[in-house]
Amino acid sequence: MHVRHLSVADFRSYESAELPLSPGVSTLVGLNGQGKTNLVEAIGYVATLSSHRVAQDQPLVRFGAERAIVRAAVVREGREQVVELEITPGRANRAKLGRAPVPRPRDVLGTLRTVLFAPEDLALVKGDPEQRRRFLDDLLVQRQPRWAxxxxxxxxxxxxxxxxxxxxxxxxxxxxxxxxxxxxxxxxxxxxxxxxxxxxxxxxxxxxxxxxxxxxxxxxxxxxxxxxxxxxxxxxxxxxxxxxxxxxxxxxxxxxxxxxxxxxxxxxxxxxxxxxxxxxxxxxxxxxxxxxxxxxxxxxxxxxxxxxxxLGPMPAKGYASHGESWSFALGLRLAAYRLLQHDLQDDPVLILDDVFAELDSGRRERLAGLIGDCEQVIITAAVGEDVPSGLAGERFTVTTGQVSRESGEGVPAAGAEAVADE
The missing domain is CATH 1.20.1050.90 (RecF/RecN/SMC, N-terminal domain)
Incomplete structure (x- = not known):
């Protein structure tokens, strides 16, 4: 399973953006606040109908816009499906699968499955029970969408x-x-x-x-x-x-x-x-x-x-070191990845949002060794050198909401129908 193309309109900081993707590793590089996390957040939203950063939809819509549109072309076993979501705060969101509207947005769940690890996941270890309950329930839905x-x-x-x-x-x-x-x-x-x-x-x-x-x-x-x-x-x-x-x-x-x-x-x-x-x-x-x-x-x-x-006989919350807590949270996400991989007989999309900067060199290299053969890995990083050289693949630079390939070529803004028509 992989995302071939992502298209957003009025999502977060983007008036519009197109992101062509391929199997293997893709890295989005940009300083904090430039918009790289917004793109992987959009991919995660297609998979789960929720954000890993905020509980409500309002912040997902660009300031001054009425609604946001997110489209993703998803390829699984050689077959492509396009998921389109219209996010309208204060009203019911709408969704399409292909070009056909579905009765409820949750009817698209299962088309794309992702496992997303982000700095916010430290709350799985150090935070309130609500964070751990959400982790279980989100994984249930990824495993079997009917649980939504x-x-x-x-x-x-x-x-x-x-x-x-x-x-x-x-x-x-x-x-x-x-x-x-x-x-x-x-x-x-x-x-x-x-x-x-x-x-x-x-x-x-x-x-x-x-x-x-x-x-x-x-x-x-x-x-x-x-x-x-x-x-x-x-x-x-x-x-x-x-x-x-x-x-x-x-x-x-x-x-x-x-x-x-x-x-x-x-x-x-x-x-x-x-x-x-x-x-x-x-x-x-x-x-x-x-x-x-x-x-x-x-x-x-x-x-x-x-x-x-x-960890051993001691509860992780309150006793684990910062490094141990990071490893535990990352271990939970990777365990979820392996479980879905086993259940689906297919790789979900693995997203690592600004993770490598928080890891020491040993953990970076060990993580790289674990994920190098995943079908699709999408990484964000403030500094490209934070990503181990073993994770070679396509790189994009994100600057103030503009996306360009590492070669310097701009990613063409192909328009609202780009995903569906390609």
Missing amino acids: GVRADYDKIVRQRSALLKQAGGTMREGRGRGRRATRLPEGLEPDAAREDALRTLDIWDDNLATLGSQLLYARLRLLTDLVPHLADTYGAVSASSTDATARYRSSIPGPAGEALAEGFGSGEDVPTPDVLRGELLTAMGALRDQEIDRGVSLVGPHRDDVTLA
Whole structure:
């Protein structure tokens, strides 16, 4: 799999840009702020419908423009498909596959698969649980695009259930006469009756959350089971360390059931079935209901879980050195690459955004040795000399939003239809 051509219009700093690409290694060289990361961000967006830099779409649209267009010609097994995305903040984005519109943007997922490593990935080791949950869920979607729908539906259920918990909490405070924090009851509805009505509705949302939550939890556990053996290899290869890199799932399910998920994972035991996990989630929500109502949030479920990363017996967060943390984060991305490569029987596109400047010479050379035979590698660097000489390939210079080949020849701005018509 490789990207043959990228075309953007009104994306980030670019009014328009064309980037012809080939299999092998392509390096974009330019000082910080010149726009090289914007190009690889656009490629990553085609693959995942999200940015590795920002959570919202608004910053992706050039200032003063109404929308951004990203097109990529993707070649797999000799067949080319063109993906086009129209990004319009405040409105539903639109997508085309070939020249045909698709009902939902997520219908293009799976056409291009990428693994992107960037300086922001240090947060996988040092940051909040949200970063590690997103890593798992994004990899799930890359592996099987149908999880994008499950993930979106689950997030919607969590929001709706949390809103009902706040309503139920306000209803009970109204009954206890706690003044301004109380929720005003409908006319003619007594506090006790309103509370019973809210609790009955909560039962329905508990069931919905447990049903989808158990599917997502099961998928994450299976994913980690498959990922961790690759992680042990890739961390060791990058760091040249004999220390084992491991990852264990930490569930928000309290008590022995949640502890069993963490202890059982990685020891060869089978992942519990979705039905078993669904029962555990329902039990946990029942036990925590009073706390959830009092706080107005859903306290149990995949949205509250984490992954514990460790080097040997010590957790990586708080104990790993800066170099070890970089190696761990890079090891996670390379493990994801190997997993997708195994699943798809094809190489995803590997993107390394401003990575080599952060690595010492030993790690640079070891990384170069690991990725040199990938079908397509796209690298960004502020200084070309940071990229090991073993990663020979085409080079582009990026200067204030202009892209030129290393030879000095400009890349022609072939226009909005360039990708589709070439």
